[in-house]
Amino acid sequence: MNVGILRADAENGTVNVQMEDGLSIKLEDCWLRDHCRCTNCYRSDTYQRIHHLLEIPEAFINNLDYDQEKIRVTWSDGHESLYSANFLAEFHYKTWIEGRSLKPIVWQGASVSNKVCNVDVDSFLNSVDGARKVFQSLLDYGVAFISNVEVSEQATEKVCQALGGVQHTLFGGMWKVSTVREHADTAYTTVPLAVHNDNTYFTEAAGLQIFHCMEHENGAGGETVLLDGFHGALQLKRDHPEDFEFLTHFDLEAEYLEDGYHHSYSAPVISLDKFNDIKQIRFNVYDRSPMAFASGAECRSYYRALRNLSRYYEDKRNQWCFKLMPGTLLVFDNFRVLHGRAGFTGHRVLSGSYVSRSDWLSRARVLRLIK
Numbered sequence: 540m541n542v543g544i545l546r547a548d549a550e551n552g553t554v555n556v557q558m559e560d561g562l563s564i565k566l567e568d569c570w571l572r573d574h575c576r577c578t579n580c581y582r583s584d585t586y587q588r589i590h591h592l593l594e595i596p597e598a599f600i601n602n603l604d605y606d607q608e609k610i611r612v613t614w615s616d617g618h619e620s621l622y623s624a625n626f627l628a629e630f631h632y633k634t635w636i637e638g639r640s641l642k643p644i645v646w647q648g649a650s651v652s653n654k655v656c657n658v659d660v661d662s663f664l665n666s667v668d669g670a671r672k673v674f675q676s677l678l679d680y681g682v683a684f685i686s687n688v689e690v691s692e693q694a695t696e697k698v699c700q701a702l703g704g705v706q707h708t709l710f711g712g713m714w715k716v717s718t719v720r721e722h723a724d725t726a727y728t729t730v731p732l733a734v735h736n737d738n739t740y741f742t743e744a745a746g747l748q749i750f751h752c753m754e755h756e757n758g759a760g761g762e763t764v765l766l767d768g769f770h771g772a773l774q775l776k777r778d779h780p781e782d783f784e785f786l787t788h789f790d791l792e793a794e795y796l797e798d799g800y801h802h803s804y805s806a807p808v809i810s811l812d813k814f815n816d817i818k819q820i821r822f823n824v825y826d827r828s829p830m831a832f833a834s835g836a837e838c839r840s841y842y843r844a845l846r847n848l849s850r851y852y853e854d855k856r857n858q859w860c861f862k863l864m865p866g867t868l869l870v871f872d873n874f875r876v877l878h879g880r881a882g883f884t885g886h887r888v889l890s891g892s893y894v895s896r897s898d899w900l901s902r903a904r905v906l907r908l909i910k
């Protein structure tokens with residue numbers, strides 16, 4: 540970006556900057572002083588401010604001058620600050636928000652299968668282009684495949700590390716799900732699992748989930764089911780707005796109990812950001828806590844809203860069903876995509892891990908896919 544300043548003036552503590560490309564930015568004196576990038580105010584080696592907020596003087600602008608490339612502010616305490624045109628242009632509010640909002644592409648059922656990426660593991664691990672494809676697919680659709688992975692826990696872990704790093708939970712770092720009942724969870728059985736999000740009982744639910752089917756012998760079934768939770772929530776908003784409203788405000792409690800552990804957390808099933816865009820789905824019909832309600836009406840709304848959302852999530856047209864094979868790693872966004880499993884017979888081993896949302900979005904930022 541290379542923008543030039545056309546004009547700048549200060550009035551009652553507000554600086555108006557008119558850029559040559561037509562952009563107009565208003566900046567308050569308190570903001571300008573806080574964003575001074577001189578070596579007394581800011582450490583460019585650590586990208587951190589030097590002073591505590593209370594130490595930053597509430598000074599006035601004594602003088603403002605500018606040229607095409609920068610503005611110069613002289614303060615009432617004698618301090619001088621320079622701000623480049625490129626730096627100031629970043630803080631145009633609309634551009635700022637636009638640049639930061641995620642833009643998920645909602646999908647319905649198997650139609651998304653030819654849009655989701657399938658990247659060779661070498662390309663993912665060793666090229667920026669391969670890594671960008673995987674993270675872009677996760678940002679757009681919440682799903683990505685990585686293929687030709689060696690069928691071992693070490694090779695799976697290497698991919699998990701590259702996705703942002705393993706998130707440790709009571710289930711371990713790298714976990715292995717088979718019919719051996721290592722934890723008090725239905726995942727460690729052969730029964731079908733209806734679509735759900737994991738960790739609704741954690742304050743920090745897993746960001747990504749990684750599945751690598753290492754073996755499935757002497758049996759059938761076990762297909763993986765994926766579903767775009769955002770799509771279902773938007774259908775609910777269209778058809779049952781009062782249910783959508785309820786599920787975006789009511790704190791539903793979930794819990795996990797096992798010898799030595801008792802996790803519990805309550806939050807809305809559908810979380811919205813400040814622009815009312817959906818940012819997280821926490822849907823798990825199994826892990827709901829027994830709950831008391833403020834009124835009979837609230838109790839009835841809870842069942843009506845949750846059942847109506849469940850109908851979308853259980854509708855086969857919305858589900859994408861496929862069989863995972865050894866060597867192909869499935870990655871999906873647990874804040875958005877619901878997963879389930881068909882019942883199965885035989886011996887099936889799934890290896891994988893969680894990656895925290897903070898960690899995978901950090902990777903996406905380093906790859907310059909988001910801000």
Ligand SMILES: [Fe+2]
Nearest residue numbers: 726736737878
């Ligand atoms: Fe699960």
Ligand SMILES: [Zn+2]
Nearest residue numbers: 575577579580
């Ligand atoms: Zn300064």
